[in-house]
Amino acid sequence: MQLEEVLENVKTVIDNSIGFPAKDIELEQTLFDELGIDSIDLVDILFELEHLYGIELKISDIESQARERLGDQPYEIDGVITPEGLKVISEFMTEVNPEKFVEGLTVHQLVQLFTVHSLCKIVLYRIDEEANKT
């Protein structure tokens, strides 16, 4: 599955959910600050995408991959992402400006950095996972 195809569906789903015109949605826009999505909007955006692709999406998928790569090293301590965690998560989230991964960033704040591209990557990751299962 190609990024472009997922992107078109993500745009449509966001448009249907919050009324932000699909034609004005760009890959690099942040979900929360720039598109004005909130966590409850995200619920039906994820459900619509799950329904569309027949998969189960988890917004924590990217973090799970980072935790796995870190092995025994901690990803976060008391909700604050460790320096090692920041390094690994920035490698997974190349779509986000690296300067945003500052010391003291919390797990909660990380979600605020998610872009349209991040959402597409989560969808693509799950599609691949499902394909590998079968």
Place this chain on the structure above:
Amino acid sequence: MDLKLQDKIVLITGATGGIGRQIAEDFEKEGAKVLVVYRNLQKFEKLTEANPTITGYHCDLLKTDDIKKMIKLIVEDHKRIDILVNCAGAVVEAPFAIVDEDQIEKMLDINLKSVMYLTKAILKPMVLQKEGSIVNVSSITAQKGGRGIVAYASAKAGLDAFTRSLAIEMGRKNIRINGVRPGAISTDMSKTLKERAENYIAEATILGRFGNPKEVSKGVLFLASNETASFITGTTLNIDGGFML
């Protein structure tokens, strides 16, 4: 008054018990399609002897994978789920200081955790269909407390908080979440209570008697219906004959 529940798809837990059975039968009478979740086949068969059009789904409500499979199957079979009534519950009476830890866990599992698991799974179809109504059957003990039922009352108080908080989250998605708090109701579950404290309860209840399952069911159907309760969410209604006054 027409509650406009005809052809609504209603999923009910605890429908083999006194209050749950009444709720299932009353939804049937209103023309809804009633689906019940059961664990005990014998009890379910007893329910369907008198109500042959009720459809059953066997599921352990503490197993999240089984719940997901059941919800998927229901949506395949019926296309949507309009109403969920969480009525499954259980109580074990014993002084808290000597109750077994596994009994505490069981009270929290049956009366609170299983409700959360099932409700979480059902939110997906409700969000996708852009509509839904959920009614949680709590207990007056959530407010009043009670001797010998510390863990049960705590779980029901948690259920009330769950009703309020989830209503806040899901209101914008056109999903209403409400509850009822039955007081002393004549059922098998309250048999020992009745034997032990009938006089006290009759005295403490403003209406001077035990309630019956039908009186609880009326409240559940009222809250579930978009015709009667379209602007009500996050509320838990006392159906207790004035016990809490």
